[in-house]
Amino acid sequence: MFSLVAVNHLAVKHCEQIFGIMAGSAWRSMLTQVVGGTVRRCTLNSVHLSKGMQTVTLIPGDGIGPEISSAVVKIFQAANAPVSWEERNVTAIKGPGGRWMIPPDAKESMDRSKIGLKGPLKTPIAAGHPSMNLLLRKTFDLYANVRPCISIEGYKTPYTDVDLVTIRENTEGEYSGIEHQIVDGVVQSIKLITENASRRIAEYAFEYARNNQRSSVTAVHKANIMRMSDGLFLRKCREVAESYKDIKFTEMYLDTVCLNMVQDPTQFDVLVMPNLYGDILSDLCAGLIGGLGVTPSGNIGANGVAIFESVHGTAPDIAGLDLANPTALLLSGVMMLRHMGLHDHAHKIQKACFDTIREKKVLTKDLGGNSKCSEFTADICRRVQDLD
């Protein structure tokens, strides 16, 4: 559906009749031709000609969440990304039957939009309810956590040329939450591996590899020690690999991956693994490129829902002081744009962000500078507009 705001209403009506519904700049240039230049070439601000504005549920989060979310919204606007934000808050509420749940309006928005962008949420201790992140995961069956780790040119770490993606099964494994004290002083924690969840994550990993032109998928496991559970996981990966002969499939022990990752991360491409290994490895890889402040993340759910998020904390000590670094949330937004098929906008915003970081003139404190969040944001916005 178009949402069209034009300077010359007559021109619009005329062209709509003749040309029907067409996309973006092609429409605009056609419009200019048809009316012989009598219509002032529409500026970016006055005309929203787009493939269609897509609704995204925005969850600003806590602490620095609101300010980095607003930074991302500004940058998206500067880039003219066809995104219409629906802001929602998630706080745990007790539903009928005493079960904790997310607010119904947040759920309704996400079910409708299918795409979410989320800032950091604080995890309450002893609040009586589970973490909001866990609630979101369960509500939308967010089974795959995807973290692309790509070295940011201009943000130096001891590792260069990192370009890999970790795909972590996010619903079971060691995080089943099933623990018992058998007798005093003896505790048993249960790691759950199921055929269905393993197959599902393997399929996602191979699809992701194919859709993103990645050449290999490596299953990370410890089947030498956990023969049945990781063995099952591996078997499912192998089975799925059969349907993706165009993608190279390898298997590697978790410890060998760790050993090799810190020596030469360039040997890795897409990594798929159960929950705990994914948690550890995805953070290790984030460390290689500069930490959680610059790492994007996406969560894929079962019913087409995808929620992209920054994975750093809420940083309450700098909240509201215009000091936060919005890079992680912005790059998660870029991941989201790619997921939505808006590759041009994604590329533009990412380039602007990386250029700002590379120039080193306007950097937030954690990146080694002393600029404000708003200054950093403004610089990116300016670059985005210049790229047009």
Next chain:
Amino acid sequence: MNNIPLPVGECCLSCGLCHCCRFSCVPVDFEVVHVNSALETDDDMNNAITAIRRNGVALKGNIETKHTLPASVKSRNNVLRTSLDLYANVMHCQSLPGVQTRHKNIDIMIIRENTEGEYSSLEHESVSGVVESLKIITRNNSLRIAEYAFQLARDKGRRRVTAVHKANIMKLGDGLFLQCCKEVASGYPDITFDSMIVDNTTMQLVSKPQQFDVMVMPNLYGNVVSNVCAGLVGGPGLVPGANYGRDYAVFETATRNTGKSIAGRNIANPTALLLASCMMLDHLELNDHATSIRNAVLTTMNETRLHTADIGGQGTTLEVVQSIMRIIQSKGQLTSEF
């Protein structure tokens, strides 16, 4: 004369090791026990375990575990560790002179609980397609490993012990481990105690490893952290490891690799196993011999032209071993003909 069983897995670095020890007239006699990982019977392993019980100390190569075999065929390395109750795996990760790495000045001691946790090998398929794997944490073993860590820290003059855990998620299991560490820490007021969640730990290790001193953790996190640290200081060919129990001690390379892909090509790095043997000699209170061999190894390390392929050089295993023997000889120590 000490009798040392040498269970030889896939690794033939033991040849170089035997040369060095015999050459330096170390009063140690190796009882070589072969374990064939291809066989499905347990006789080889049982022989090895019996030999270690008899001699008390062992030097070990890694025995390959074919993870395509059914769950009833357990990892032989794990069986050895649990049978002999080698509850503490100790790895000292130090930046070595002459080895090019991204991070410098690393000096971390990793103490890993070696018998329980995720390595309990207790798994079952509840219904078809649903597998449970049990991670066991006990108060006794957690107290024991924490005690070991703090005592070692004190003996070595180290200032801080960090417990690595995931108690925010595994509240009961890792919560118990953390609680035991805190209890033991209270008996060592001279040593600072703190804790860190395992995912943050790996992130910190690759950005600022110099912040760590002594680390103690359950089995699986120990596996991850040891391998990360070994990679940081130059790779699996450099770092020795030790497994201590109340009655026995087994020494090996820290990252327990078989090195299958480079076996038999005279390119393996003998450093890790040689340094492990020095740890063994220290354990046997043959400190002079340990120091002599260790110094020779570290001096050779400074010669970049003798670096093996894993650390960026073109030296062969034999060249490295010969260089070490030459240095020992040049120090005027008693050596045998070779």
